Amino acid sequence: MITFSDSKDITPQQLIPLFEQAQWSCGRTQDDTTSMLAQSDVILSAWEGLRLVGFGRVLTDYVFRASIWDVIIDQQYQGRDIGTQLIRQILDHPSLVKVELFWLCTRNKQAFYKTLGFSDQEQTGMVWDRRKHT
Numbered sequence: 825m826i827t828f829s830d831s832k833d834i835t836p837q838q839l840i841p842l843f844e845q846a847q848w849s850c851g852r853t854q855d856d857t858t859s860m861l862a863q864s865d866v867i868l869s870a871w872e873g874l875r876l877v878g879f880g881r882v883l884t885d886y887v888f889r890a891s892i893w894d895v896i897i898d899q900q901y902q903g904r905d906i907g908t909q910l911i912r913q914i915l916d917h918p919s920l921v922k923v924e925l926f927w928l929c930t931r932n933k934q935a936f937y938k939t940l941g942f943s944d945q946e947q948t949g950m951v952w953d954r955r956k957h958t
């Protein structure tokens with residue numbers, strides 16, 4: 825049975841194997857991951873028993889804007905509605921009910937997010953990547 829949690833009680837040892845599965849999150853260190861977990865505003869995770877099988881996190885002012893980052897479902901668990909439930913739990917999270925606009929970046933998962941009501945008609949994003957300026 826898959827269960828969901830909004831506890832920040834996740835260790836980097838549990839999370840890094842998930843991050844290793846995606847090109848955009850592989851190579852993250854234990855120290856940076858510990859810091860990220862402590863300083864994210866809302867964290868949603870999916871578990872089968874003690875195994876972490878899904879993750880997503882939110883940075884927000886709790887009123888006007890929230891951004892969703894690092895959404896990832898274990899490859900062995902994809903296609904089982906876990907990602908959908910995890911995003912719904914973020915959108916419905918009690919601490920985020922006042923948030924006017926949720927924002928996220930995705931290179932190739934637009935179809936997944938569109939099923940959840942996200943739109944890509946407002947393409948206003950720009951990025952500054954420190955790795956390209958050093």
Ligand SMILES: CC(C)(COP(=O)(O)OP(=O)(O)OC[C@H]1O[C@@H](n2cnc3c(N)ncnc32)[C@H](O)[C@@H]1OP(=O)(O)O)[C@@H](O)C(=O)NCCC(=O)NCCS
Pocket residue numbers: 846894895896897898901902903904905906907908909929930931932933935936939
């Ligand atoms: C994208 C991701 C989070 C989706 O999670 P998931 O648990 O596999 O998705 P679900 O089972 O909830 O799928 C929900 C719907 O989205 C569709 N979907 C899932 N992944 C998709 C994809 N890559 N492309 C198009 N549609 C997709 C499913 O077909 C399903 O539609 P259906 O109900 O009509 O069959 C997951 O595949 C993942 O972690 N991918 C690798 C990491 C990644 O790229 N994360 C996104 C960063 S923005």
